Amino acid sequence: AAAHDGAAATEPFPLAELRLRRVLRESARDKAVFLHGEVRGGGGEGTDAVVILEKTPFQEEKVLELLKKHTKLELQMRNDIYSTYHLYPPPELSEIKTTVVYPATEKHLQKYLRQEVRLIRETWEDYKNITLPFIQSQSFSIQWVYNILEKKAEADRIIHENPDPCNGFVLVPDFKWNQNQVCLLLLPWKRSCLSEGNPEEMPLNDSSEAVAKRFGVPGSQLRVYLHYQPSYYHLHVHFTALGYDAPGSSVERAHLLADVIDNLAMDSMYYQKRALTFALRADELLLKKFQEAGRV
Amino acid sequence: AAAHDGAAATEPFPLAELRLRRVLRESARDKAVFLHGEVRGGGGEGTDAVVILEKTPFQEEKVLELLKKHTKLELQMRNDIYSTYHLYPPPELSEIKTTVVYPATEKHLQKYLRQEVRLIRETWEDYKNITLPFIQSQSFSIQWVYNILEKKAEADRIIHENPDPCNGFVLVPDFKWNQNQVCLLLLPWKRSCLSEGNPEEMPLNDSSEAVAKRFGVPGSQLRVYLHYQPSYYHLHVHFTALGYDAPGSSVERAHLLADVIDNLAMDSMYYQKRALTFALRADELLLKKFQEAGRV
Numbered sequence: 001a002a003a004h005d006g007a008a009a010t011e012p013f014p015l016a017e018l019r020l021r022r023v024l025r026e027s028a029r030d031k032a033v034f035l036h037g038e039v040r041g042g043g044g045e046g047t048d049a050v051v052i053l054e055k056t057p058f059q060e061e062k063v064l065e066l067l068k069k070h071t072k073l074e075l076q077m078r079n080d081i082y083s084t085y086h087l088y089p090p091p092e093l094s095e096i097k098t099t100v101v102y103p104a105t106e107k108h109l110q111k112y113l114r115q116e117v118r119l120i121r122e123t124w125e126d127y128k129n130i131t132l133p134f135i136q137s138q139s140f141s142i143q144w145v146y147n148i149l150e151k152k153a154e155a156d157r158i159i160h161e162n163p164d165p166c167n168g169f170v171l172v173p174d175f176k177w178n179q180n181q182v183c184l185l186l187l188p189w190k191r192s193c194l195s196e197g198n199p200e201e202m203p204l205n206d207s208s209e210a211v212a213k214r215f216g217v218p219g220s221q222l223r224v225y226l227h228y229q230p231s232y233y234h235l236h237v238h239f240t241a242l243g244y245d246a247p248g249s250s251v252e253r254a255h256l257l258a259d260v261i262d263n264l265a266m267d268s269m270y271y272q273k274r275a276l277t278f279a280l281r282a283d284e285l286l287l288k289k290f291q292e293a294g295r296v
Numbered sequence: 297a298a299a300h301d302g303a304a305a306t307e308p309f310p311l312a313e314l315r316l317r318r319v320l321r322e323s324a325r326d327k328a329v330f331l332h333g334e335v336r337g338g339g340g341e342g343t344d345a346v347v348i349l350e351k352t353p354f355q356e357e358k359v360l361e362l363l364k365k366h367t368k369l370e371l372q373m374r375n376d377i378y379s380t381y382h383l384y385p386p387p388e389l390s391e392i393k394t395t396v397v398y399p400a401t402e403k404h405l406q407k408y409l410r411q412e413v414r415l416i417r418e419t420w421e422d423y424k425n426i427t428l429p430f431i432q433s434q435s436f437s438i439q440w441v442y443n444i445l446e447k448k449a450e451a452d453r454i455i456h457e458n459p460d461p462c463n464g465f466v467l468v469p470d471f472k473w474n475q476n477q478v479c480l481l482l483l484p485w486k487r488s489c490l491s492e493g494n495p496e497e498m499p500l501n502d503s504s505e506a507v508a509k510r511f512g513v514p515g516s517q518l519r520v521y522l523h524y525q526p527s528y529y530h531l532h533v534h535f536t537a538l539g540y541d542a543p544g545s546s547v548e549r550a551h552l553l554a555d556v557i558d559n560l561a562m563d564s565m566y567y568q569k570r571a572l573t574f575a576l577r578a579d580e581l582l583l584k585k586f587q588e589a590g591r592v
Contacts (some may be wrong), residue, residue: 013379026352028353028436028537029541029542030325030541031327031351047517053359058351066349067312067333079444080439080440081397081450082395084394085308085395086392087349088390091385091387091390094384094385095382096362104377114539124452143381143564144317220415222546226482228356242575245543249547250547250550253544273562274559275554275558277552277555
């Protein structure tokens with residue numbers, strides 16, 4: 001191992017000699033792939049490595065060069081005024097960002113390994129018989145939420161608060177927050193779960209104004225939504241800038257707060273009547289519960 | 297115009313001679329760039345073109361080749377077990393998907409130009425008084441849709457079809473389709489608009505099975521949805537792999553087909569009672585109509 005460490009610190013990573021064990025995960029949207037590889041030492045013993053390849057964004061100043069210097073242009077399809085091609089650029093104009101974790105442990109491999117994901121269509125019966133008992137059986141710790149509400153943590157990050165003991169709330173940046181993105185949570189004081197919450201009572205205008213004031217993003221440019229399934233069971237709302245294509249704002253997970261409020265105003269039993277779709281990873285216990293119940 | 301049409305139909309697009317006018321938009325997340333270019337004719341007159349360059353997802357079967365055949369590997373950063381490099385692949389392993397709209401009108405240029413975006417909450421009254429008259433007043437050309445339905449274009453790309461004159465449909469890859477993503481459209485033969493369409497009559501199982509069979513993606517891993525507002529007014533459905541974080545699958549635009557069907561089954565007047573949220577760019581005429589009506 002000492003020999004490996006020494007080698008890793010001084011020599012370039014031997015990419016061309018890497019033995020490819022498997023593809024851990026790929027992202028078609030991000031144009032990235034996560035690989036599990038193995039480097040063979042002099043004695044024939046293998047050491048694991050994670051190699052992440054990601055295509056890079058176009059650089060504005062190099063686009064013209066790309067158009068001029070392509071090595072080949074192959075027509076794929078033509079229809080009316082639209083056509084598509086494959087363009088093959090010279091190497092210097094198509095760099096790939098390569099990240100190496102070496103030596104990699106089993107934990108690194110698990111971190112990047114893709115889990116299969118599948119959609120569940122949960123009826124109200126499913127919620128009562130499978131999901132709710134599952135949630136109640138788990139002792140998910142949401143101490144960090146109470147820490148915020150009780151100002152034992154992140155007190156200096158609070159953007160806005162309404163101290164009403166019944167309908168009050170606190171507005172704080174999300175962990176994943178980045179300057180231009182505006183991910184925020186609104187945490188009502190009431191210790192309620194989504195299914196029992198009353199989103200229609202939430203002071204939406206009040207909080208949108210606070211976000212607008214703090215970050216200079218007008219309310220009409222804010223995506224305001226709940227997650228189902230949420231990542232923790234204390235009613236909370238996400239705010240993201242419309243211009244930011246936020247992960248977690250997909251139709252199979254996000255529910256616009258305005259839609260939820262309208263649905264409940266139209267029919268207070270709406271969510272008892274309508275099935276809801278969400279995605280579960282293959283290793284999630286809730287999926288196993290749906291399988292045991294013969295529902296997937 | 298006749299000369300353009302003839303040229304466009306037979307010759308490859310003269311990419312290397314393109315004069316770059318400006319970058320309309322770029323997406324660092326998607327590794328895509330949208331260009332406004334100009335093609336000079338023999339007489340010196342210019343014709344506008346939109347050229348979209350998008351890096352392609354990695355193909356699993358070619359990853360090993362990429363590791364072996366890279367032309368150069370440059371170290372960028374090293375810290376403990378982590379290091380990053382720039383890898384320069386040979387041309388044949390770094391294709392760029394190129395989409396050309398030529399000749400392009402001012403409308404096409406505007407479509408791809410980056411614009412500020414804002415949310416609209418459209419009530420049924422708004423739809424009747426603002427949106428519907430607007431759609432009817434526009435003469436959007438959807439000739440390319442009819443070309444597909446009448447097999448004048450893309451006939452060899454059809455994945456599945458149901459020839460029923462009333463509820464029949466055609467399943468074809470989307471323009472934006474890439475090998476691992478499964479973006480598809482389902483185009484019903486009936487020349488209907490979303491608001492007048494009857495999604496509940498769509499043979500969803502039939503088409504999901506066809507997609508599953510062709511691409512090896514099970515139905516439980518398909519995100520099946522409509523867009524509102526759609527990009528063209530002929531009822532169509534999007535299919536994307538759940539693992540692919542597809543643009544256009546955001547909660548402010550996508551509506552799961554299963555939700556739409558359930559809502560209509562619960563109350564056939566559901567969409568006449570409920571407001572719908574969608575985003576409009578600052579330059580869209582429909583936004584101006586909402587502004588004139590004092591609704592935003």
